[in-house]
Amino acid sequence: MAILVYAEHDNAHLKSETSKMINAAGQMGGDIHVLVAGENCQAIAEDAAKIAGVQKVIVADAAAYKDQLAENIADLVLEVGEGYSHILAAATTTGKNFMPRVAALLDVAQISDIIAVESGDTFVRPIYAGNAIATVQSEDNVKVITVRASAFDASAEQDAAPVEASGSVIESAKSEFVSQELTESERPELTAADVIISGGRGMQNGDNFALLNGIADKLGAAIGASRAAVDAGFVPNDMQVGQTGKIVAPQLYIAVGISGAIQHLAGMKDSKVIVAINKDEEAPIFQVADYGLVGDLFEVLPELESSL
Amino acid sequence: MKVLVPVKRVIDYNVKVRVNAENTAVDLTNTKMSINPFCEIAVEEAVRLKEKGTATEVVVVSIGDKSCQEQIRTALALGADRGIQIDTDVNLDSLQVAKLLAKVVEEEEPGLVILGKQSIDSDNNQTGQMLAALCGLPQGTFASEVAIEGDAVSVTREVDGGLQTVKLALPAIVTTDLRLNEPRYASLPNIMKAKRKPLAVKSAADFGVALESKVKVLKVTPPAERQGGIKVADVAELVDKLKTEAKVI
Ligand SMILES: Cc1cc2nc3c(=O)[nH]c(=O)nc-3n(C[C@H](O)[C@H](O)[C@H](O)COP(=O)(O)OP(=O)(O)OC[C@H]3O[C@@H](n4cnc5c(N)ncnc54)[C@H](O)[C@@H]3O)c2cc1C
Ligand SMILES: Nc1ncnc2c1ncn2[C@@H]1O[C@H](COP(=O)(O)O)[C@@H](O)[C@H]1O
Numbered sequence: 001m002a003i004l005v006y007a008e009h010d011n012a013h014l015k016s017e018t019s020k021m022i023n024a025a026g027q028m029g030g031d032i033h034v035l036v037a038g039e040n041c042q043a044i045a046e047d048a049a050k051i052a053g054v055q056k057v058i059v060a061d062a063a064a065y066k067d068q069l070a071e072n073i074a075d076l077v078l079e080v081g082e083g084y085s086h087i088l089a090a091a092t093t094t095g096k097n098f099m100p101r102v103a104a105l106l107d108v109a110q111i112s113d114i115i116a117v118e119s120g121d122t123f124v125r126p127i128y129a130g131n132a133i134a135t136v137q138s139e140d141n142v143k144v145i146t147v148r149a150s151a152f153d154a155s156a157e158q159d160a161a162p163v164e165a166s167g168s169v170i171e172s173a174k175s176e177f178v179s180q181e182l183t184e185s186e187r188p189e190l191t192a193a194d195v196i197i198s199g200g201r202g203m204q205n206g207d208n209f210a211l212l213n214g215i216a217d218k219l220g221a222a223i224g225a226s227r228a229a230v231d232a233g234f235v236p237n238d239m240q241v242g243q244t245g246k247i248v249a250p251q252l253y254i255a256v257g258i259s260g261a262i263q264h265l266a267g268m269k270d271s272k273v274i275v276a277i278n279k280d281e282e283a284p285i286f287q288v289a290d291y292g293l294v295g296d297l298f299e300v301l302p303e304l305e306s307s308l
Numbered sequence: 309m310k311v312l313v314p315v316k317r318v319i320d321y322n323v324k325v326r327v328n329a330e331n332t333a334v335d336l337t338n339t340k341m342s343i344n345p346f347c348e349i350a351v352e353e354a355v356r357l358k359e360k361g362t363a364t365e366v367v368v369v370s371i372g373d374k375s376c377q378e379q380i381r382t383a384l385a386l387g388a389d390r391g392i393q394i395d396t397d398v399n400l401d402s403l404q405v406a407k408l409l410a411k412v413v414e415e416e417e418p419g420l421v422i423l424g425k426q427s428i429d430s431d432n433n434q435t436g437q438m439l440a441a442l443c444g445l446p447q448g449t450f451a452s453e454v455a456i457e458g459d460a461v462s463v464t465r466e467v468d469g470g471l472q473t474v475k476l477a478l479p480a481i482v483t484t485d486l487r488l489n490e491p492r493y494a495s496l497p498n499i500m501k502a503k504r505k506p507l508a509v510k511s512a513a514d515f516g517v518a519l520e521s522k523v524k525v526l527k528v529t530p531p532a533e534r535q536g537g538i539k540v541a542d543v544a545e546l547v548d549k550l551k552t553e554a555k556v557i
Contacts, residue, residue, distance in 0.1 A: 070440075093467040100435075104442050109403050111523065127430055133530070133531050175476050182470040237466045238467070263321070286537075
């Protein structure tokens with residue numbers, strides 16, 4: 001039995017999801033190998049080799065893998081993944097994109113978004129926006145799994161395991177990368193941040209999100225948003241926290257002008273400490289908040305910034 | 309070009325979900341059911357393609373027991389042309405759904421299939437990708453923009469880092485994200501018209517797809533409840549609590 005973990009990275013850095021998945025893999029039992037697919041990703045492979053528990057890293061370095069196109073990556077994972085008992089990817093937009101293709105081509109089910117491992121064949125996952133928790137057992141001969149990284153701790157470090165190259169280059173003729181618009185930010189990533197401050201429809205417009213900047217600077221926080229704030233065009237889509245956006249579990253989550261719809265709660269209610277700032281004392285967000293402050297955010301935010 | 313839109317009947321997104329007393333499933337008795345919100349966006353996109361003259365026919369398909377005809381009718385009222393119900397009372401995994409849909413794709417030969425990115429009940433986010441793999445087709449998931457360009461489709465995708473645009477050769481599979489469009493409301497005349505649109509019923513058993521899942525649900529439990537917190541009087545108290553009690557700043 002061996003487990004293949006598909007490394008999450010952006011061709012420049014290994015992402016923290018990888019180390020957390022390796023922790024999850026460790027609870028399933030078996031050797032752990034990591035597949036790094038990308039372009040110029042040798043350094044990333046070497047970083048992956050230093051995560052405790054990893055026996056081997058396989059690196060597939062080719063232009064065809066740079067943009068993580070599902071058609072190419074799925075076929076690569078099928079080829080490299082032959083003989084493994086488990087194949088894991090992060091429940092990010094990359095993992096969610098290619099993994100179901102792998103499962104379908106192996107003729108097995110995919111178990112999405114696991115938050116705990118009970119054994120090598122039994123896993124726990126939220127359903128209905130986290131309003132129910134299912135424990136499922138798979139009889140498939142290969143377990144194809146996406147992991148909600150925020151539910152697992154990072155693994156420790158080790159002396160580097162060996163790194164070997166996969167010469168495979170798979171390029172679909174049916175799909176091609178055109179362009180990307182990535183949000184540039186000096187702040188930590190939402191899914192890796194210890195502190196997050198998020199704004200909702202109550203922020204009224206995109207310019208007002210600047211009110212969160214000073215606080216985020218002082219706390220080293222990432223900035224998130226509700227769906228309503230994204231839909232209204234205040235901020236880009238990659239800031240959406242929730243059932244169908246990013247799932248986060250920081251030490252501190254501050255929700256500002258967010259009502260607390262179940263779809264938003266699904267993305268942040270596992271945060272260690274939750275603060276809600278809302279002018280409506282009946283807002284459902286207060287039911288999950290450790291500390292609730294009823295007030296007008298336009299008064300509260302400047303005061304909060306100056307008292308930090 | 310024909311557009312195929314698979315739609316799923318799910319619990320309405322406004323309903324507060326409860327786990328049943330036996331801890332085996334979510335209690336769905338007497339709950340309001342609706343078309344999965346992402347499927348509604350998919351139907352809207354297909355209907356817009358037809359209104360623009362790009363699509364010639366919009367076919368919706370739903371897999372489930374007779375009750376999912378209600379969601380097919382909803383899609384027809386939004387402007388789809390005809391419906392197919394694949395009748396089964398088995399609770400299917402995404403893989404089985406994708407296998408059945410692959411048979412429909414084989415029969416109907418659509419130029420484009422638009423699915424939701426995710427069902428809000430199972431939260432699987434799998435079916436479109438699986439269907440693409442089974443049919444050997446390219447995929448554009450989590451779409452916020454879809455543009456047909458001759459024999460290809462350009463899809464802008466909402467990804468964790470921002471937006472990514474891919475170009476796919478048709479036929480292709482697209483799954484919708486929230487920003488793709490804002491679905492219209494069905495007008496009363498269109499709801500009436502939808503009742504007369506064709507709806508074919510087929511038995512899932514006739515497709516020659518093994519419907520049993522290899523994944524057993526051992527139990528379904530409510531999530532851990534968060535301990536109720538406190539209200540603070542002002543910013544000073546909030547900062548003090550975060551520093552001295554919660555120790556998170
Ligand atoms: C399929 C589907 C998926 C979804 N996925 C997500 C998701 O992933 N993430 C997500 O967030 N939502 C999601 N939603 C949307 C969700 O249902 C809510 O509509 C959304 O979360 C509401 O955002 P909001 O709290 O910012 O806005 P509102 O509900 O409008 O709340 C605004 C809040 O701001 C407060 N406020 C206003 N002015 C001030 C002020 N001056 N000072 C202080 N407070 C003020 C108000 O009291 C109110 O509570 C989804 C919905 C569907 C149907
Ligand atoms: N029973 C079903 N009938 C028709 N379409 C479905 C069904 N289940 C899932 N789908 C489609 O697949 C999408 C994603 O579902 P899922 O993979 O279950 O999250 C949905 O938005 C639908 O478009």
